[in-house]
Amino acid sequence: MAGNIWIVAEAWRGQVSEITFELLALGREVAGQAGVPLEAVLLGSNARELAQKLGAADTVLYADNAALADPVPENAAAALAQLIKERQPAAVLVPLTNLSVDVGVVLAAQLNVPFLNYCKNLKADGGNLTATCVLYGGKMEATVTASAKPAIIGILPGARSVEQGRSDKAAAITDVAVTLAAPKVHFKKYLDPETADVDITQKDFLVAVGRGIQTKDNLELAEDLAASLGGAVCGSRPVIDQGWLGLSRQVGKSGMLVKPKLYVMLGISGAPEHVEGMKSSQCIIAVNTDAAAPIFNVAHYGVVGDALEVAPALTEKIKARKG
Amino acid sequence: MNILVLMKVVPDVVEELEVGSDGKSLDTSFLRTIINERDDHALEQALLLKDKHGGKVTLLTLDAPDIDDVLFTALAKGTDRAVKICGVESVQSTQTAVKLFGDVIAKTPDLLPVDLILTGVSAIDDLDGLMAAPIAHQLGWPYTGVVTHVTLADKTATVIKEFAGGVRGEYDVPTPAVLGIQAAEKPPRYVPVAKVRAAMKSQTIETVDAPAVEAATTVEVQQMAKPQVTGHAEMLEGSAEDVAGKICELLAKRGLL
């Protein structure tokens, strides 16, 4: 394959986003298949130390420019367009996050190539790139070839594990220069979430409790698990009715409609009114003492067991893993 | 303040989707289409801005089955003009949709000027791109996507864009601009059927012919298939310790830890 495989690293507020490592892991595989180097591109301002973390790539192209300090997609796209013209990569993998997707689409528009979207897997064979893309809200998967050069490809979160993309190897950093015009769009500030009210529809990780949790005191087990995942606790209606959780935490027909990445259910039977609100979750894990509970027809993974035992065990394991 | 909203339809996933006989597209015999949810939010955002600042909202769509109902509903909600692009094939790639919209916006005399063009930031069938950015590029206008809040002042739209984990960013976007809407500030409003019927009697839908655009795309679908669904959870067995370990493994594998 002519040209290297690139991944666009995502960094903001002084941190490399985890999805960057997922892309590194995927990019590593693809570069290996194509027999070309894997390069990571990091854009930023005074962020060179972040480039050190990208050792899984053969080289890291680091562009430092004051205009790249803030998340302004137009600047990032312009910088990438310059680098692409100079260096002619075969493919540019962009994280499909709210932050980076705009960079990808603006870049594609500038280069007048398509933006291959919703990609969950990518392979190189011969000179071709073949992508598996998730369409229609997950109802279909399409195998797609992208012949544009470069192919700009949006990679869904979770394509590979973060761990696969981490490396202790010292990154080989190449400093590159970009010149940027004043952007049209002006970034003003970050707005942090108000901690007072949790919007469960915005959470990637939810731990849902049902009557199987038995007492209000046991809610703590769910809170701990949610905290270890970096998510929030929500519940079935009877739990809300009992006043254990506020109305804004109710999932279901008469509550919120949620689509988190992970929905862990502790002691919820799976009544249709509850399922209506959570069935589109990307990964559903149900813990229930009743092997015949209808929720096991909805969940992706099931555990027949006591939620009061499984929840704390899981919290411990996750904490241990996250270090 | 005038706003143009771009809307398209997508397959309705409430109905079971099937693969067509060519093995690489949707079977259209039972296919039902529905308005792209985020485009509906874009329309709502436009109407909210109109409620606040006055001005006109124009809705531009590609023709599709039952699209007139959608347009009359929009008119009943307070949209001022509804225009549909006729003579298009029902299944479009996003690239083709961009070309059609771009061409019609540029060539139809009275669609511009507007202060904003709003459209949904993405759609479930956007395989080869998202609409808003390339349209902005064609017009040479600024673009911002994943927008959840818009305030309009003279020559500037102040928008809030969603990042991750509840963190958002505030931007000033000089108008005219194209915005990709993630969600309107309020969910799309309901309009009683009686009002839609009244709109059908008193208002009209304008049509423009689809310009000839080449459907060239460098993204080619080789195969389409339904992902495997088991219908029953994969059961994890063992002690609480064991299953906790197994869950941890599979979360890590899915990139969730």
Place this chain on the structure above:
Amino acid sequence: MSTATASADKDNGVMTLENLAKFPEGQKVYSCMQCGTCAATCPYGDDLVFPPRAIITMLESGLIEEVFASPGLLNCVTCYACMAKCPRGIKLTEVLLPLVKEQVFTHLKEVPAELQKALENTMRYGNPMGESPRKRALWAKSSPVPVPVISEIKRPVDVLWFVECYPSYHPRGNDGNRATAKLFKALGIDFAILGNEEKCAGECARLLGETGLFEMLTDSNIKLLRKYQFKRIVTGGAHAYDAFKHKYPAAGFDFEVHHTTPFFAQHLAQLKPKLTKKLDYTVTYHDACALGRHNGFYEEPRALLQAIPGVKLVEMAHSGVNSICCGGGGGGMWLDTYYAAKGCERLSERRVKEALDTGANVLAVSCPYEISRFEDALKVQGGEKRMVVRDVVELLAEALEG
């Protein structure tokens, strides 16, 4: 008044608020003596802001626009209690409230999200749950008795069974359907369903004030029914029955229609010898508003229950005409959270408390909404180990298997 519906139909015999006085039932509204019985019987009396009595005052003093501007009437669950008790016999729930609610609905600044979704779903998919219309008859595959679809058998039948939405899609409604199918078979009744072509009868939309949607559904269902030949319609939907009986005729519907409970009661003589299995249950029956207060079917369900060997029937503190609504009517099915946010007690919970007080172990019902409402309310009240909820047809079918 400025709305199109209120003025346009003045002369074609359609009653509107404006021309109320032109109709005999309409005129009756003005005979109100302001006794306040309506407000006092209403389960949500205080939350309505304008209970029937106050609506009438406002109407008389030309201030009705104020009533339209208040969302208070969303709390009216159209339980027919006020109408049943009004000493002047004013058709409150039947005539006055729908006209006012239609206006309230069009004036609503925001439709509560859950309700909006249910209405949009009904419009698009023909059922409020937003399920695929192509799966409407899927339940029939799991019926122990074959359930023919009329468009497939292509011949006239005796009974056209109008299944309705909850029974079609809700698992507990499906249970009731399988029971009904067994009962038809036991009675040797030649029946068929409409299958995937059927759409929501629309009664909740009407009672909520979304009249346009109701009309759409009425037209569509009548057109569909006209395609086929049958002697009579039987439906397990209490609200569907009510709409067919009282509202569809104005749109040209002229079929004989029955609700399953009174229908099977009519066949009791044939059915009774087949009810051989002894069911050791103490049963209390909840009168559905649409069947009891609005159509007077108080005896029929009780006669059926008493025909089951072993069943002991007990009554709740409020029964018959005094029955307390489950809270699901008039759109209440999609307003639970709206009510909760207002701090209103859920009526289904009020009702199951009474049911539990009887000491019965079965709560029998005849309306598909009630099963899910009461099962849920029992869980919240911690009574689900003491009592189960069964449709009358489920109990009958269970007694069949001797």
